Amino acid sequence: MQAIVGIALARSVGPAEYGTIVGFAGAVLFWFIVCDLGIASYVPRARAVGDAAAVSTSLLLNVATAALGALIAIAATFLGPFDAELAGLLTLIVVGQALDKNIDAAVGVPIADGERVFPAVSVLLRRMTTAAVFFVALLGGWPAVPAYCLAAVAGPVAGQIHMRLRLATLGLQIRVRHAKGAATVVRQSSFFAVTDIGNQSRSLDVAIVGLVSSAATGGFYAGASKLIAPFSLVASTLAAVVLPRAARSTPRTVYRVALSMGAGALVLFVLAVPLAFILSPFITLILGEEFASAAPALAALILGLPFVALTSPLDALLQGTGRERFVAANALVFAVILVLAIFIGAAWGGATGAAVSVSVVSFAKSLVLFLRVCAGGRD
Numbered sequence: 001m002q003a004i005v006g007i008a009l010a011r012s013v014g015p016a017e018y019g020t021i022v023g024f025a026g027a028v029l030f031w032f033i034v035c036d037l038g039i040a041s042y043v044p045r046a047r048a049v050g051d052a053a054a055v056s057t058s059l060l061l062n063v064a065t066a067a068l069g070a071l072i073a074i075a076a077t078f079l080g081p082f083d084a085e086l087a088g089l090l091t092l093i094v095v096g097q098a099l100d101k102n103i104d105a106a107v108g109v110p111i112a113d114g115e116r117v118f119p120a121v122s123v124l125l126r127r128m129t130t131a132a133v134f135f136v137a138l139l140g141g142w143p144a145v146p147a148y149c150l151a152a153v154a155g156p157v158a159g160q161i162h163m164r165l166r167l168a169t170l171g172l173q174i175r176v177r178h179a180k181g182a183a184t185v186v187r188q189s190s191f192f193a194v195t196d197i198g199n200q201s202r203s204l205d206v207a208i209v210g211l212v213s214s215a216a217t218g219g220f221y222a223g224a225s226k227l228i229a230p231f232s233l234v235a236s237t238l239a240a241v242v243l244p245r246a247a248r249s250t251p252r253t254v255y256r257v258a259l260s261m262g263a264g265a266l267v268l269f270v271l272a273v274p275l276a277f278i279l280s281p282f283i284t285l286i287l288g289e290e291f292a293s294a295a296p297a298l299a300a301l302i303l304g305l306p307f308v309a310l311t312s313p314l315d316a317l318l319q320g321t322g323r324e325r326f327v328a329a330n331a332l333v334f335a336v337i338l339v340l341a342i343f344i345g346a347a348w349g350g351a352t353g354a355a356v357s358v359s360v361v362s363f364a365k366s367l368v369l370f371l372r373v374c375a376g377g378r379d
Contacts, residue, residue: 005134018223035066037193077091096156099157100126125158126156209221268305276300297352311366323372
């Protein structure tokens with residue numbers, strides 16, 4: 001659904017405007033990852049080990065940081081380089097991202113409880129609502145950008161209602177249970193925060209490409225990256241499931257799971273090689289002739305997709321077995337490397353150079369994580 005909405009927006013507005021909208025959304029996403037304080041990743045583990053006080057406090061903190069982050073982001077949007085009308089529309093994206101951030105943290109509770117259907121329904125509900133509102137608005141004669149911004153907040157609103165109803169059935173009390181509760185949670189989630197910030201630094205990619213090259217080049221890169229984004233969503237969902245289970249598993253079990261994941265990534269890479277060159281020319285059929293220059297970037301991103309997908313589950317395996325410090329340090333180091341690589345790649349080869357940089361860095365990062373998981377399993 002996400003990809004379909006992105007395709008329709010790209011075909012409606014062209015590369016330059018598409019790059020501006022997607023670049024803004026990516027920057028806002030990164031901002032809310034910073035505001036999250038690692039709570040979205042911390043909640044499943046706290047729930048898995050039975051720390052009810054930490055879960056309750058975490059959910060309250062998440063509401064507070066989402067609200068504060070939204071206020072700061074809205075103020076920055078109106079003070080930014082956008083005209084008043086566009087800034088007003090972009091605030092809808094900000095609000096939608098804030099609501100999504102809150103949902104992603106809360107959904108960690110049923111995931112840790114072993115539920116499989118509810119998390120999938122939550123994601124599907126949000127994506128389908130977003131798509132429905134977007135296309136209904138387009139059919140109603142709305143311009144593409146206002147329709148997209150309205151849809152960006154509609155999906156998370158539906159997700160919020162769905163999530164609140166579920167939390168009520170679980171009987172969770174969202175409050176700080178003692179004076180030091182919030183400080184304790186922030187301290188315990190700090191390594192998760194560093195990891196999340198490092199991992200999500202890639203959400204700045206479109207903004208960086210647009211800044212280094214041009215808005216149109218950023219649009220070419222955004223067109224390619226958004227086509228593969230739904231596959232990355234599968235990896236993040238898998239990570240949320242893996243983390244609480246890893247917290248209850250032996251190192252040997254975690255080692256075997258990592259081997260299976262590594263083997264799966266290699267198989268997918270072998271399949272991706274011919275697919276990258278077969279599918280990339282079809283980007284003009286999907287996004288339109290204006291995006292023909294994005295074909296090489298799409299091929300490069302497809303080649304790196306198996307390793308991008310491997311990173312989040314491996315992070316979760318390490319975090320679930322108490323190695324948050326290593327995961328945080330690794331994420332921070334590779335975040336710096338990735339941002340620098342995208343800058344250099346975009347300056348050297350535009351959208352294609354940035355895409356090659358992302359794929360190479362993703363491979364290196366997943367390799368380091370895989371070796372660390374395997375080393376811990378043999379200890």
